[in-house]
Structure formats: structure tokens, C-alpha cells
Amino acid sequence: MTSIRLDTLTKKFGAFSAIRTMDLEVHDGEFMALLGPSGCGKSTTMNIIAGMERPTSGRVLFGDRDISNVPMTRRGVGFVFQNYAIFTHMTVRQNLAYGLKARGTAGAETDRRVGAIADFLQLTPFLDQPSAKLSVNILQRIAIGRSAIVEPSIFLLDEPLSNVDAAFRAVMRTELKHLQRQFRQTMVYVTHDQLEAMTMADRIAVMDHGVLQQVGTPLEVYNNPVNIFVARFIGSPGMNLLPATLVELGGRLHADLGKAGLSRALTAPLAAAARGQKSRDVWFGFRPEELSVAADTAGLTLAVTFIERIGSRTIAHFDAGGVAVKGVFENDVALQAGSTAHVVAQEQSVRLFDRATGQAIVGD
Amino acid sequence: MSGVTEAPGAAEAGDDARASRKLGLYLTLPAQLLVLFIAVFPLLMQLYISLTGWSPLTGMGWWNAWSLWNSFQNYVELAVDNRWWSALLRTLLVMVVCVPAEFLLGLGLATLFMDNFYGKRAFYSILLMPMMVVPAVAGYMFFMLFQSGGPVNDLLSTLSGQNIAIAWLSNPSLAMVAVMVADIWQWTPLMFLILLAGLVGVQEDQLKAATLLGANWRQRFVTIMLPRMKTIIIIALAIRTIENFKIFDTLYIMTGGGPGVATETISVYIYKLITNDLNWGYVAAIALVILLTLSVALGIAISRMGKASTEVTK
Numbered sequence: 001m002t003s004i005r006l007d008t009l010t011k012k013f014g015a016f017s018a019i020r021t022m023d024l025e026v027h028d029g030e031f032m033a034l035l036g037p038s039g040c041g042k043s044t045t046m047n048i049i050a051g052m053e054r055p056t057s058g059r060v061l062f063g064d065r066d067i068s069n070v071p072m073t074r075r076g077v078g079f080v081f082q083n084y085a086i087f088t089h090m091t092v093r094q095n096l097a098y099g100l101k102a103r104g105t106a107g108a109e110t111d112r113r114v115g116a117i118a119d120f121l122q123l124t125p126f127l128d129q130p131s132a133k134l135s136v137n138i139l140q141r142i143a144i145g146r147s148a149i150v151e152p153s154i155f156l157l158d159e160p161l162s163n164v165d166a167a168f169r170a171v172m173r174t175e176l177k178h179l180q181r182q183f184r185q186t187m188v189y190v191t192h193d194q195l196e197a198m199t200m201a202d203r204i205a206v207m208d209h210g211v212l213q214q215v216g217t218p219l220e221v222y223n224n225p226v227n228i229f230v231a232r233f234i235g236s237p238g239m240n241l242l243p244a245t246l247v248e249l250g251g252r253l254h255a256d257l258g259k260a261g262l263s264r265a266l267t268a269p270l271a272a273a274a275r276g277q278k279s280r281d282v283w284f285g286f287r288p289e290e291l292s293v294a295a296d297t298a299g300l301t302l303a304v305t306f307i308e309r310i311g312s313r314t315i316a317h318f319d320a321g322g323v324a325v326k327g328v329f330e331n332d333v334a335l336q337a338g339s340t341a342h343v344v345a346q347e348q349s350v351r352l353f354d355r356a357t358g359q360a361i362v363g364d
Numbered sequence: 365m366s367g368v369t370e371a372p373g374a375a376e377a378g379d380d381a382r383a384s385r386k387l388g389l390y391l392t393l394p395a396q397l398l399v400l401f402i403a404v405f406p407l408l409m410q411l412y413i414s415l416t417g418w419s420p421l422t423g424m425g426w427w428n429a430w431s432l433w434n435s436f437q438n439y440v441e442l443a444v445d446n447r448w449w450s451a452l453l454r455t456l457l458v459m460v461v462c463v464p465a466e467f468l469l470g471l472g473l474a475t476l477f478m479d480n481f482y483g484k485r486a487f488y489s490i491l492l493m494p495m496m497v498v499p500a501v502a503g504y505m506f507f508m509l510f511q512s513g514g515p516v517n518d519l520l521s522t523l524s525g526q527n528i529a530i531a532w533l534s535n536p537s538l539a540m541v542a543v544m545v546a547d548i549w550q551w552t553p554l555m556f557l558i559l560l561a562g563l564v565g566v567q568e569d570q571l572k573a574a575t576l577l578g579a580n581w582r583q584r585f586v587t588i589m590l591p592r593m594k595t596i597i598i599i600a601l602a603i604r605t606i607e608n609f610k611i612f613d614t615l616y617i618m619t620g621g622g623p624g625v626a627t628e629t630i631s632v633y634i635y636k637l638i639t640n641d642l643n644w645g646y647v648a649a650i651a652l653v654i655l656l657t658l659s660v661a662l663g664i665a666i667s668r669m670g671k672a673s674t675e676v677t678k
Contacts, residue, residue: 052572072575079576085569089591098587099577150577 002063002153002186003028004049009058011044011210018044020210022058031180031187033201035194037233041210042190046156049188051075062154078147078155078185082162084139086146088132092123095131095142099150117145120182136164137172144176148183155180155187161196173199194234198222206230224351228283228358231351237288237315237326240345243355244284246274255284255352259321260300267347273361274352282361283353288315290349291327293335299344307337316341414438414648421642429645438649447625448650451633454540458629459608462547466604467597469548470555474563475585477556495553503617506546507533510618533619536626543615543627550614551607555600562596563589602666609658630654 004026011019019041026032034042047053049060051072059068067075087095093114100110118124121141126134131142140160147155160176161169177200180187191197197204198218206213206221206229214226225231231239244255244263253271255263263284266274274282302318302325309315309331316335318325327343335341352361409426415436418429442448473491477484494502509516510532520528532542566589574584590597612631615621621628621636628636630650637647 050576072572073578073580075576076578077576079573081569081573083569085567085573087570087573087588089594098574098579102574102577102579102583146573146577 003030004154004186004188005061006045006049007059007061009045009048009060010056011041011048011053012056017210019048019055022210022212024205024212024215026186026188029184029186031177031189031200031202033197033204034188034190034207035192035197035204035233036207036213037192039209040207042192042207043158045207046158046188046190049154050077050079050156076150076152076154078144078150078152080140080143080147080155080157080160082159084143084160086131086139086142088130090131091128092118092131092134092142093127095146096123096127096149098146103150113149117149121145121179137168137175140164140172144179153185155183155185157187157189159191160189161191161193169196176200194236198234206233208233224360224362226360228285228353231285231353231360235287237328239285239287239351240291240325240327241283241285241353242320242323242325244282246280246282246352255282255350257284257300257320260302263300263350264344264347266350266352270350270352270361277354277361279352279354279361281355283355283358285351285353286345286349288326288328290346291329291343292346293329293333294342294344297342299342302341302343304335304337304339304341307335318343410648410652413645414652416645418645419642420644432645434645438646439653441646442649442653447628447633448630450625451628451630454627455609455611455629455631457540458544458547458611459605461544462551463601463604463608465544465548466552466555467559467601469552470557470559470600473552473556474560477560478563491556492553494550495557497550499550499613500617502546502550503614506542506549506614507618510542534623536623539619539623539627543611543618546614546618547608547611551604555604558596558600558603559593562593562600565596566592598666602662605665606658606662 004024006022006024009019009022009024010017022041022045024045034045036042044053048055051067051070055068059066061067062075087098090098096114096117097110100113105113114127115124118127121144123138123141123145126138131139134142143160157176161172164172173196180200189197189201201218203215203217204221205215208229214221214230216224221230222234225234225239228241231241242257242260244257247254247256247262249262249265252265253274254265257263265271300320302320304316305319305324306317307314308317312331314329314331314333314335316327316329316333318327318341329335353359354361413426413429415433415438416429417432417434417437418424418426422432424431477488497505508514511517512529512531514532516532517528517530520530530538532538570588570592571584574588579587610631611629612635615627615629616632616635619627621632634647634650637643637650
């Protein structure tokens with residue numbers, strides 16, 4: 001078992017910077033999700049760890065060992081491809097045995113280990129079948145087993161669930177997490193699906209445009225996004241962000257949201273942080289789930305544009321003076337499209353971001 | 365009146381189906397006749413002539429060949445025709461040397477072209493050039509190259525430091541070598557092109573997966589690339605085997621089948637029978653035998669190769 005350290009890593013493809021100065025440490029035995037939209041550099045990062053690409057500058061360390069110059073044949077990382085890259089011209093057994101055979105492991109030992117891993121992954125009934133026509137969940141298990149059999153200390157997974165339909169994805173998420181607990185390897189999991197990252201990862205590294213935005217546990221990233229990109233990207237729907245001006249009113253700090261009205265007083269720590277940074281123009285952020293309908297006409301005045309019922313919850317779309325706001329409510333919420341609503345964002349959930357830099361305003 | 369009433373329109377529907385079948389037949393009839401004329405008619409004509417002693421010298425039209433009917437005498441003659449058997453052996457010799465050589469060279473070159481190197485595009489164009497040379501011109505080129513005062517001997521002289529003047533084309537065994545060299549030169553590019561297409565078609569992920577599992581280049585080549593190229597390899601070999609069996613133009617210009625009959629392949633033999641002896645009934649018999657043998661042999665070979673390669677991967 002090994003930790004992975006990326007040390008001032010950069011990668012350029014011609015003039016395009018795929019990764020800009022990235023430092024990241026994945027702890028021993030940790031499940032780290034690399035999360036970001038397409039083209040954010042997460043797959044490139046993964047390929048550099050695997051040795052398929054060379055970094056333009058910077059180092060990759062496994063434990064204390066600099067492996068920047070170790071070719072991918074000898075890095076010994078397990079890799080599960082997006083399409084699984086199963087050797088479809090072989091049987092399941094041959095697929096599983098491939099890594100051991102390539103290393104020249106003895107026949108009896110190979111048979112024993114193939115048997116063991118097939119047993120563990122419930123692949124035994126399929127062992128002698130050609131792998132070409134098996135279903136996706138079996139292919140996934142073959143892909144994992146094929147890498148796991150050589151007992152790599154590091155496991156990399158490149159969007160392994162993106163080819164699977166939604167219902168199955170939920171099953172496979174559980175299965176993958178379960179497998180990781182069993183193997184206890186250091187795992188890096190690339191995905192653009194925040195649900196996968198949130199449910200499976202110990203920590204999430206959010207990337208955008210080749211820049212590492214934030215690293216933290218799923219709840220840290222969800223509750224305290226460091227900037228407006230992470231705030232919008234994490235959560236479904238993402239965090240609401242309204243342009244606001246901070247005003248002192250009766251000794252307490254409020255956010256003036258223009259047409260939507262005035263917010264409730266900010267909490268003391270947040271107000272202190274905002275005062276400390278002398279912030280005035282900010283983004284006023286809150287989660288759609290933290291919105292509630294006000295009992296009176298106090299709170300924010302928003303026009304209801306659209307009501308979306310998704311079964312368990314109701315998502316209300318509001319217009320706050322040209323800015324779209326979403327709120328997630330119980331199904332029996334008394335809101336109607338075309339009407340005006342008075343809603344309150346729960347004080348503890350409010351986050352402020354500097355409008356000039358997009359960075360979160362937080363106390364020390 | 366009976367209680368059974370026919371569904372309205374049922375009879376009409378039946379008529380419609382019949383009518384549309386008829387229309388279909390009429391519409392495709394010209395094409396079918398054309399195919400019949402092109403493929404079946406010459407075959408039947410050949411079969412007919414092959415059972416006679418007909419020659420254009422008799423002055424009769426081929427349709428009157430029945431008057432020279434000799435049953436299977438042409439086929440019996442063929443079975444004991446030493447010149448035919450030697451020609452067939454020579455043809456097979458050229459095939460077993462040239463086709464594997466072209467395959468291995470083509471595969472080697474295609475593998476080289478998987479990597480990037482300086483001047484790759486230029487080399488690519490140059491490599492394909494022999495294939496585009498008219499075979500007759502290629503024959504003339506190699507005829508000149510292999511003259512005793514020609515560039516091949518000059519090159520050998522320079523390399524060895526001795527004065528070498530080998531009479532390539534008038535030495536019975538060396539003439540065969542020269543002919544084979546010309547064939548390999550001209551047709552390796554085709555192998556290269558087909559096999560390169562096959563190599564490029566092997567998914568990169570498969571190779572990366574094998575590499576990450578610790579397979580070295582040789583292991584990747586044997587366990588991933590070759591099995592995944594199985595179909596295309598069979599196609600390439602089949603195309604070249606069929607083509608090589610018919611080797612004629614380059615060879616004929618270089619040696620004319622000589623010296624003596626040293627490079628006389630079946631095509632050259634047939635050509636001589638047609639132009640010199642004008643024994644066309646015999647030629648028709650040979651042509652039919654070749655067609656049958658080649659079809660059967662190739663059919664067996666392809667099914668064997670298919671089976672063999674699935675077993676290898678098991």
C-alpha cells in the first residue's frame with residue numbers, strides 16, 4: 001500500500017495547459033475522487049499517474065519514491081478503463097490470468113490466484129466463457145479482477161460507470177465501494193458525476209480548467225466550497241448565487257439583494273469575516289435545500305417561474321431580478337408558478353464569495 | 365349462400381403479392397441475364413470445349429467443336445503432362461517463398477510505422493510506390509537491374525570488392541531468385557498497407573491495458589495485436605496467395621519463362637499453349653482444373669486458418 005504525491009505537476013499539449021501547477025496527496029488506502037467537468041484535466045492527471053503521459057514538469061511520487069521515469073509497464077498500478085478494455089478475444093480466465101502470465105508467474109500459482117479472485121468477484125461460473133458477449137457488470141468485475149490479481153498498491157479507475165444506465169449505476173457504486181473496502185488499496189477515481197464522488201470517495205479533489213480547486217471530504221466540499229465554481233458544481237441543483245451588496249443595518253451586517261430585498265442579518269462569524277476582508281460586493285450563496293417559505297412577507301421576494309415535481313421533492317424555480325434561483329421543498333409546498341413567494345435562506349447555510357475573485361469569504 | 369364470407373380484399377391482396385413478385389422478376393431479369401451471361405456462359409463454354417480437340421486452326425466455330433469430341437482425353441493428357449506438373453511445382457515454389465516473405469516484411473514495416481519517426485509521411489509514400497508501378501514496367505525494370513552488367517552486380521561488386529558479373533537471368537536457379545525478388549518488391553507494399561490498417565485498428569486501450577498489466581512489447585504483439593488482426597491477416601494472405609498463383613506479367617517480361625522452362629509457371633505455360641500450339645481444347649481443360657483446385661484449396665485453407673487462430677487464443 002502506497003500514498004501518491006503529485007508535486008508541482010504541469011502538463012501542456014502544445015499551447016494548451018491541461019494541468020496547471022497541481023499539488024495533491026492521496027493518502028495510503030484512501031479513496032480519492034477526481035471530480036470535474038469534461039476537459040478539466042482529471043483524466044490527464046490520471047494518465048500521468050499511470051505513466052501513459054509524461055508531465056511537462058513536476059514529479060509523481062509513490063510513497064517516497066519518485067516514479068517520474070518509471071515506464072508504465074513497471075509502475076504496477078491497476079487501471080480500470082472507461083470502456084473496461086477487456087481482451088474480448090480471450091476467455092474470462094485468460095483475461096484474469098493475463099497480468100500473472102506477463103510476469104511469468106508459475107502455472108499452478110496462476111491457477112490458484114485466478115480461482116481465488118474469480119471466487120471473490122463471483123466470476124467462477126463465467127471463467128471459461130469467451131468474454132466478448134458478457135454483460136456490463138460482469139465486464140466491470142473482470143476489469144477490476146484483472147488488475148487486482150497482480151495486487152497493485154494503487155488502483156486507478158477512469159469513469160468506470162459512465163457507460164452504464166442510471167439504475168445499474170447505483171448498484172455498481174455500492175459494489176465498487178464494497179470492493180475498495182475489501183482490497184484496501186489506494187484508489188483514484190476519475191468522474192464527472194458528483195453523486196459518484198460524494199457517495200464513494202473518502203476525499204474529493206475538484207478540478208476545473210486544469211486547476212485543482214478544492215480537496216476535502218465530501219461534506220467539506222459540499223458545505224464549505226472554497227469558490228463559486230465548487231459551489232455551483234457540487235450539489236444537485238448547485239448552490240444559488242445572487243449578486244449582493246453588504247450593508248450595515250442597526251449594527252448588524254445584511255446583504256442587499258436588490259429587487260429580491262434584504263437578507264436576514266448574517267451570522268456573527270460570517271459578518272466578522274466579511275468586515276475583516278472589507279468586502280462589499282459579494283455573491284450571496286445558499287443551498288436550494290436550505291430555502292424555506294416565510295410565514296409572513298419578510299425574507300426574500302422572488303417570482304416563481306416554474307414548479308418541477310421530481311417525486312420525492314419539489315424543485316421551485318425563481319427569478320430574483322434576472323438571476324435564476326432554485327429551491328428544493330417538500331411535495332406539499334404551497335407555491336404556484338406565476339405568483340410571488342417570500343422565502344428565507346437559513347442563516348447558518350449562507351456563504352459569501354468575493355465578487356472580484358470568486359473566493360469564499362471565511363473567518364480564520 | 366354459404367356462411368363463410370371471404371374477408372373483403374383478401375383475394376385482391378393475394379393478387380397484389382403475386383403481381384409484385386412478377387414485377388420484381390421483370391425488373392431484375394436483365395441484371396440476372398447479364399450475370400448469367402458473364403459468369404455461367406463462359407464456364408459452360410469452357411467445359412464444352414475442354415471435352416473436345418477443338419483448335420481455331422480447324423476453321424470451325426467453337427460451337428461446332430462437338431465434331432471433334434474426345435470425351436475426357438484432355439484431362440487424361442493433363443494428368444501425365446510433365447511440363448504441366450513442373451510448371452505447377454514452380455508456381456507453388458514461388459508462392460511459398462514470396463507470400464510469407466511479403467507477409468513478414470509487410471508486418472515488420474507496418475509495426476515500424478506504428479511509431480512516429482522523422483520523415484514518416486515521405487517514407488509512407490515511397491513505400492507504396494512499387495504497388496502502383498505497372499507490372500510490365502516493373503518487369504522491365506528488374507530485367508535491366510539483373511543484367512550481367514546491371515546495377516545489381518555493380519552493387520554486389522562494390523560491397524564485396526571483387527568484380528562480380530553474375531548472369532542472373534540466364535542461370536536457371538538464379539532466374540527464379542530474380543523473379544521472386546521482383547514479386548516481393550512489388551507486392552510487399554500491399555501487405556504493408558493491409559496489415560498497417562489492421563494494426564491501427566487494434567484499440568489503443570487494449571494495448572495500454574496489457575502494458576499496465578506488465579506485458580512487454582513482444583507479449584503485447586503476440587497476445588493482443590496478432591489475435592486482434594486475425595481476420596485482416598487471413599484476408600491479406602488470401603489476396604496475395606490467389607494473386608501470386610497467377611504470377612505472369614513481370615515474370616514473362618524478365619525471363620519469358622526461361623532460360624528453357626526454368627521459370628515457366630502455369631500462367632506462362634498456358635500462355636504458350638494458347639499462342640504457340642493453339643490447342644484450345646486442352647487449355648480449357650487446364651483452366652477448369654486450376655479454377656476448381658484453387659477454389660477448393662483456398663476454401664480449406666481459410667477455414668483451417670480461422671480455426672487455428674481461435675484455438676491459439678484459447
